[in-house]
């Protein structure tokens with residue numbers, strides 16, 4: 001029996017019969033629209049409805065935590081995206097509904113990528129920073145967006161499959177990118193009628209000329225090939241006893257005596273694809289936002305460089321031992337995550353039972369949108385939220401505690417679905433940024449008359465992330481530092497495994 005009785009839904013826009021608010025809701029920059037809507041409705045929890053689907057929008061971190069953290073037993077499912085399921089997108093457990101398959105894949109992920117084993121991932125991040133990111137920025141700085149992407153994706157692939165990755169243009173990147181781009185285009189909500197009318201899914205496969213079926217087979221094959229091939233290589237390497245430690249090899253070993261081995265193997269293969277997907281776009285966006293912030297605020301860049309130099313010194317590169325002694329850099333990284341929230345609309349959750357919150361009725365099957373952008377741009381908590389100002393997070397050289405911390409709250413989601421890779425993301429974010437600041441000045445590119453090209457920070461809503469609009473800049477080795485010598489020292493050292501950059 002419903003608890004609804006005479007309860008009201010959260011404040012809402014008035015809509016039309018049947019279609020509800022469908023035509024009032026924007027497809028792009030929805031997080032800004034909902035931030036404005038909060039002012040109109042005077043509430044940080046709101047209700048909208050599109051074609052019968054209820055949405056609860058939450059603009060406040062406390063409310064999000066009350067519901068998604070504290071009542072996570074009923075707030076942890078995901079909405080179904082029929083086209084995404086057809087192309088095999090449900091192999092990414094980020095999109096699986098709450099249930100056993102999701103639980104099993106997430107458990108496998110957390111067994112390998114636990115906080116306890118962070119030092120292993122830190123070592124990998126350090127290695128890729130020093131042997132891929134920094135040399136690439138040194139040699140061809142103008143291609144920095146490509147270097148950042150290859151750095152993050154290479155590291156993710158190495159963590160997952162343990163296969164050697166080339167420093168540039170590894171064939172695995174192309175195959176994964178190709179599959180992902182195809183999947184992203186197809187999964188754009190509303191591109192195919194099946195997303196709006198899921199019953200179309202029941203048209204038998206033999207009926208000719210159904211575009212969504214044809215396209216979905218094509219894309220499914222691409223995804224299966226991209227994720228299947230490296231998985232098979234790891235299995236072969238394990239048989240020959242030459243596999244490196246990775247998520248796939250350790251998980252296959254862990255479950256080898258499982259009576260349901262075949263099921264576990266398929267979960268491991270699917271969960272592996274998730275790491276690449278989870279890590280790549282998000283971490284790349286955070287790093288690009290950092291570069292943009294440093295470019296347009298040279299005075300803050302200088303201050304952070306001074307701090308890094310004073311702790312790390314002139315003749316070596318940063319490592320993880322200095323992390324806690326760099327509070328100003330930490331404040332900058334918090335501000336980067338706040339200024340341009342990486343996943344501004346959050347990833348939607350779905351309720352599996354009806355609920356009541358502060359007298360408002362929350363229907364079962366509601367899509368819950370934790371509006372990260374609104375939480376991190378709350379004017380009361382963060383005055384002038386559009387201004388990049390790391391001083392919000394630090395006072396007299398000490399990190400302040402009575403402020404919402406974007407490294408802990410909102411950025412990485414909520415409750416049982418919160419990002420299980422946040423510790424790896426933050427470690428990568430730290431080591432990449434500290435190393436860049438230590439070795440390079442990020443400065444404006446010059447035009448044909450040798451005048452600095454002015455860059456205005458702008459961000460594009462890609463559907464999932466908020467990506468800085470393309471911009472140019474230069475990475476100039478810092479004066480007084482022997483950047484080339486420091487990098488050469490790393491290449492000569494035998495601490496690192498050079499096979500990392502052999503051909504795949």
Ligand code: HEM
Nearest residue numbers: 094278279282283342343347412413414417418419421425
């Ligand atoms: C700056 C970097 C990153 C950001 C901002 C980010 C953010 C997020 C967010 C917002 C979610 C959804 C949380 C929710 O539903 O409440 C998520 C889920 C997830 N992330 Fe991340 N993430 C980042 C990096 C990573 C990395 C490096 C990995 C892997 C090593 C990763 C793996 C995952 C996985 C597996 C999920 C799915 C969790 C589930 O549905 O149970 N993420 N992430």
